[in-house]
Amino acid sequence: MVVLNKIYTRTGDTGETALGDGSRVAKYAPRVEAYGTVDELNSTVGLARLTAETNMNEALARIQNDLFDLGADLCRPHMEKDDDAEYPPLRMISSQVDRLETEIDIMNANLSALRSFILPGGTPLAAHLHLCRTVARRAERLTVDLNTAENINPSAIKYLNRLSDWFFVAARVANNNGQNDVLWVPGANR
Template sequence: MVVLNKIYTRTGDKGTTALGNGDRVAKFDARVNAYGTSDELNATVGMARLYAADEMDAQLSAIQNDLFDLGADLCRPEMDKDAESEYPPLRMVESQVTRLEAEIDAMNATLEPLRSFILPGGSSLSAHLHLCRTVARRAERLSVELSRSEDVNPQVIMYLNRLSDWFFVAARIANDAGKADVLWVPGANR
């Protein structure tokens, strides 16, 4: 259980922060950028939930919880030492990815195939879900970049990749099952 009695600690006043294993790194460290962006993504999901109802709200709630799991995973480097750890770190697992895939398939089955690229927008929920999609892509890019130099759980990258797809399909659902999608018209303003 997490207990936060005091919010400010002054330990980051010189530009460093602690990872989940206690190591101190610069606040602009690649690992901090990756999990910080997953936190930003979580905040954008919270904004989208203001417009969501029922099943989609429940799915977004599960995604928010997953994103905290993902941040916890990213903040604990050295995956090879997990078994030795006194407090085993929380790691993303395959079932979190496959749940997203099942939800994508169920939503996509109700949509007509796309015949054009679509522009972010339409309903308020759709616009917010498109913002979530773009932040998810950035979190994915930063996690992939981090994985080129440090250990990153492959499930983190798979989850973020599926999640951006989830947001895309959900944004179409939020636009009256795609009927209110805003279509791109190539060269429309030439």
């Protein structure tokens, strides 16, 4: 249970922050960059929800909750010590990745094949979803980079990879099932 009754603690005034296991690191540490970018992604999803209708809004709400799970996973180092933890650490699981894949397949079934790359834009929702996609890719890059130095839950990396694909397909859905996609015209302004 989380209890937040005092918002400022002054414990970060020296440029450090606490990880999920209580250890302290610099606020610019790669792990903090990774889960901080996941938090940024969650905020961009919140913006997208402002223009999303029922089914899309519900899917985005599930993703926002997953992103908090992902942040909890990434802020807890030393997966190999999970069994010794005072309480079980929250980790991403394969069923969260599977759900994204199922939703991608359902959305993609109604879309025509692409014959060009897409420029971010179209409807306001599609533009927001493209922003979500690019922030998800950055979060993925940072997490993969972190994985070169520390063991990261493979499901966390897979989730971020599928999530950016989910946002891409969802943006096409938001563009009238791809009919309002803004197509790239190579060399159009030469």
